[in-house]
Amino acid sequence: MDKNDYLKAVDRLNLWAKAYYTDDSPIASDDEYDKLYNAVVQFEKENPDLKLSYSPTNRIGGEVLDEFKKISHIAKMWSMEDIFSDSELVAWILRGDKTDCEFFAEPKFDGASLNLLYENGNLISAATRGDGSVGEDVTNNAKVISSVPLQIDYKDKIEIRGEVVISKDDFELINSERSKNSEPPLANPRNAAAGSLRQLDNSIVKQRKLKFYPWGVGENSLKFNKHSQIMDFVRSLGFLRDDFCKVIKGIDELKIAYKELLSARELKPILMDGMVIRVNDLSKANQLGYTVKFPKFMVAYKFPATEKTAKLIDILLQVGRTGVVTPVGLLDGVLIDGAFVKNVTLHNFDEIDRLNLMKNDFVTVIRSGDVIPKITGVFKDRRDGTQSEIIRPKICPECGNELLDEGVFIKCQNLTCKARVVSSIIYFASKKCMNIDGLGDAIVELLYQKNIIKDIADIYRLDELSFIGLEGFKTKKISNLLLAIDNSKTPNLDKFITSLGIEHIGEVAAKKIAKNYGDKWLELTIEELLSLDGFGEAMALSYLEFMRVNLEKIKELLEFITPKIQNLELKTNIFSGKTVVITGTLSRSRDEFKAQLESYGATISNSVSKKTDFVLYGNEAGSKLEKANKLGVRTIDESEYESLK
Structure with missing residues (x-):
């Protein structure tokens, strides 16, 4: 085989692979494919400098990374607004005068979003959605997904977005194999797809039989007028196409399409959780624009639970x-x-x-x-x-x-109970407490089982020697974890108090103790605690009892940790002194909103009552929002919240 033969062979193999994986209509036998493939492998071994980036041999897998790098999307990957009923669909269409619009409807596959960047026809990078602006670089994993073309017939820069999924049948086969190997089953196809994308060893990714279905583009210089034209073009480049992709006009047709897709839900080989509806006309979509959180020109009509x-x-x-x-x-x-x-x-x-x-x-x-x-x-x-x-x-x-x-709650009071100890260490290291990156649930469980840590203070006794013989702990992973532990040694006092996991003492209560009493926090009386705004007898007694029982353990911790006494003046605004309930899916995590509201002096409650002042709601807000409306409690969405704070 010479260079010209090699170039033709690579093109032929890619054509055969597309026919097999994407078009589901093979044009070559397995034997033909294998013979030509092996010839290409041999040529590349002998001529490594001539190997093409889009050669099918790049899909073999076997590369193991230490960690994922971050990668920025050129165009933001937005979330979608969710709706759950025909009445919400009508309301969405009426907003922004979409009544006469043409719509593009397709299945909302339940998987993991992926952004592919192509330049000069070659796959340059692949990144997870992340926070919408920055994701994780999973290029090596994307390259072993057979339905992700390594090369496309389009030379301009383009971001192609889509969903990585696992078919229901393949998911069952994976779990069957895991069961034979005494491995725990994967939870569901969505988690399996997302978890597979984040495997550091891409040979595992190749075994998972992932599929990539495109649903849109980011950065591009295409000249089309309609989204449906963009998707026809993208799929002509060698990407998968689902047979349910429709251009629809009118509310009635959308309702019919939704019912049709819902009735096919169980029959589809890929898990779906709704139907995506978007304005097909691109100029109208651009005119509608975006909210803080999602595009106004598209929506996900979710299936019922x-x-x-x-x-x-x-x-x-x-x-x-x-x-x-x-x-x-x-x-x-x-x-x-x-x-x-x-x-x-x-x-x-x-x-x-x-x-x-x-x-x-x-x-x-x-x-x-x-x-x-x-x-x-x-x-x-x-x-x-x-x-x-x-x-x-x-x-x-x-x-x-x-x-x-105690009635509603039944408790174990043994402080050395294994379950309590492990859960306490996990909580202590969590993001909202000491934020020890890399010390997650599984690692804490492993270190406890191996008798490497038996209590919280043992975290600060870890060194390189602690991890000898532990599978999966490479030098870089160990050094990153030890650095994160070292960085946690000077927390704000309120964070440290929160991390102790004292019952009834959350972030707001910890802030009040730190702000009002500073370095006296270990020696407080019940009178001093009850003088704090919002402190009741149960909170005060819980705090005092915890200090009495755990004082020596806390002092042991303080040999490693030096909490910072900060000026924790609470900002005041309309939420100060108010009770707020948070429900539904918001653009940031619930913990972020909770921390922000508590910094204003608000109390966060898990249930709605007549004493609730505000209910902050997002997508998929359910019974709490309904109850608030019945009780006449003020309800605010995220945009109103931003304007009030």
Whole structure:
């Protein structure tokens, strides 16, 4: 094979691969492909300087990275507004005078968004969505996805956006293999796709059989007038196309299309969670523009949550960092939206009483998106005498100590209980507390199991030798973790108090203690605590009892940590002294909004009542928003919140 033969062979292999993977109509036998492929491999071994960037051999996999670099998108990757009913669809169309618009509708695949950058026809980079402006560089992983072309017939710079997904069948095969290898199953196809994209070893990515479906473009110099024309062009470059992509005019046609797609939900090989609707005319879309959070010219009409029937086999007990024992329902197993659900949250034993739940009951299970599945009803008429009462526990399932039953909450009071210790360390290291990057749940569990750390203070005794023999800990990972630990040694005092995990003492309470008493925080009296605005007896007693029981452990921690006493003057505005409930999906994390509101002196509540002053709501706001409207509580969306603060 000479250079010309090689160039032709690469083109032929890419054509055959497109026909097989993208068009689903093979034009060469496996034997033909393998022979030509092996000839190309041999030529590239002998002539490494002549190897083409778009050669199919670049999809082999096997490159292992230490970490992902950050990469900026040229054009921002926006989130989408969600709607859930025909009435919300009508309201969206009426906003911005979209009544006479032509729309482009397509499935909303439930996967992980990816941004591909091509220059001079070659794939230059691939990045996750990240925060919309900056994502993670997963180029090596994208290159082993067969439906991502390494080269396209378009020379200008262009960002092609789409969804990385795993088919339902491939997802089941992956979990079947994991089960054979005694590995835990992947949660659902969406998490599997997102997790696969973030694998440092791209040979694992290749095994996962990921697919890439384009849904739009970012940076581009295309001259089309309609989004549908852009998508036809993109798919002509060798990308996958779903058979449900429609140009539609009018509300009635949109409703019909939505029902059609919803009815095909179970039949589709790829998991869907709704239908994307966008204004097809690009000049009209540009005229509509954007809100702070999402485009005004497109919306995701989400499918309703999926309900299934399952049998409750048993109740598992989980112990948290404060010792609270939480019941978790164990089901016989049911497939919901591609996820095999065996565990459901039950919150507390009052919830079990409210549902009148018994072991061996048939129950209704609901799951919406990534929300933890929960039981919403019981089929009492299907009870056959095999049911048994769920007894409130008296002994801790982790350490065997006697539990304290306080009514709603049942607690383990043993401070050395393994579950409490591990949860406390995880909480201490979390982003909203000491923010020790790299010390996540799995690593804490591993270090505890290996007896490397037994309490919080042991975090600060870690060194390079601590990780000898631990799989997955390379030099760079260890040095990054140790650096993060070192950087956490001078936290603000309020952060340190918060990180201790004192029951009833959250970020706002910790700020008030730090602001008012500074370095006296270890020696406070009940009178001093009760003098603080918003402090009740339960909070004061909880703080004092924690200090009494854990004083020596805190002093041990302070041998490594020097908290900074800051001037924590609270900013005042309309939210100062008010009670706020946050619900729905917002443009930033709920913790960020919570921290900001608390800095204004607001109290954050988890439930809506007549005493609530504001409900800040985002997409998918449910019962809390409805209750607020019924009670006449003031409700504000994110844009109104920004104007009030």
